[in-house]
Amino acid sequence: MATSSSSRATSMQLDYGEMYQIKGRTVKMGEDELTIQVENPVDFISLTHH
Amino acid sequence: MMNGPTYENFVKYLWVRAEIYDKYAAKLEEDEKVLIDPSLEGKTRAEMGLKEFTRTEIRSNIMGIHVTIIEEVIGKACRKDVDGAFQWNLNKKTSSWNAIVRETLFNNNVRGKYKDMQKEQKVLQMLLQECFLPKGGGVDQLSLEHKVFLHFFIRFEKVNLPRYIFHHMFWALKESQDKEKKIVPYGRLLSEIFHQGVILEALRLSNLISDEHLGTVVGK
Numbered sequence: 612m613a614t615s616s617s618s619r620a621t622s623m624q625l626d627y628g629e630m631y632q633i634k635g636r637t638v639k640m641g642e643d644e645l646t647i648q649v650e651n652p653v654d655f656i657s658l659t660h661h
Numbered sequence: 662m663m664n665g666p667t668y669e670n671f672v673k674y675l676w677v678r679a680e681i682y683d684k685y686a687a688k689l690e691e692d693e694k695v696l697i698d699p700s701l702e703g704k705t706r707a708e709m710g711l712k713e714f715t716r717t718e719i720r721s722n723i724m725g726i727h728v729t730i731i732e733e734v735i736g737k738a739c740r741k742d743v744d745g746a747f748q749w750n751l752n753k754k755t756s757s758w759n760a761i762v763r764e765t766l767f768n769n770n771v772r773g774k775y776k777d778m779q780k781e782q783k784v785l786q787m788l789l790q791e792c793f794l795p796k797g798g799g800v801d802q803l804s805l806e807h808k809v810f811l812h813f814f815i816r817f818e819k820v821n822l823p824r825y826i827f828h829h830m831f832w833a834l835k836e837s838q839d840k841e842k843k844i845v846p847y848g849r850l851l852s853e854i855f856h857q858g859v860i861l862e863a864l865r866l867s868n869l870i871s872d873e874h875l876g877t878v879v880g881k
Binding site for chain 1: 664667669670672673674676677678679680722725727784791792795837838841843844845846847848849850878
């Protein structure tokens with residue numbers, strides 16, 4: 612994977628981060644194999660029933 | 662924050678390119694410098710032309726835009742101060758926390774199992790596992806760190822939530838990198854960080870993205 616150093620930055624990064632070289636992939640798995648966990652509000656009504 | 666969209670494709674993009682920058686990575690930087698120029702052996706980081714190591718970071722990018730995740734970024738996204746009680750890397754055999762959580766969570770029951778907990782504590786445990794420190798697996802699998810977190814909750818002690826989330830994210834990333842674990846936690850939080858960091862706006866202005874590219878999911 613090619614590397615590059617980009618000059619673009621976000622305000623989030625300008626506030627908190629420093630410039631660094633963008634590197635390649637760090638995880639062997641493909642993106643399609645990943646499962647995203649989304650933070651769920653607890654369903655208290657359902658909990659009450661159980 | 663909980664009900665906003667999740668940009669699944671971008672979360673995945675970030676995750677597979679995320680790099681942990683910690684003391685170990687900083688030492689590798691120094692070793693690399695010395696390898697190139699042996700006269701730098703024993704010099705300070707500043708003398709090597711490196712910035713001082715001050716904090717652990719998760720570094721990645723979204724289509725070339727740098728994203729640096731630190732405790733303060735998480736705190737800003739979930740509107741919490743980086744302040745409060747925090748316990749991590751506890752030794753489950755020797756830690757003095759074992760006796761404390763046994764009293765708080767298990768009514769001094771030596772077994773200390775999930776089924777020994779009271780109803781209210783089980784609800785808090787579910788909240789912890791669904792939102793704050795999601796790790797997959799059953800709710801009955803409690804690490805000592807989880808138990809201590811619950812102890813703080815139950816005793817109304819202020820918890821350093823951004824620090825807990827950062828350390829948990831760090832752990833989950835290591836699991837993906839070293840053990841090929843496929844679970845990516847904090848999809849919604851990471852999406853909020855993209856939003857607050859104006860990353861999405863920058864890409865939209867460049868006509869680089871659409872909802873299809875983002876993999877936007879709402880109300881999951």
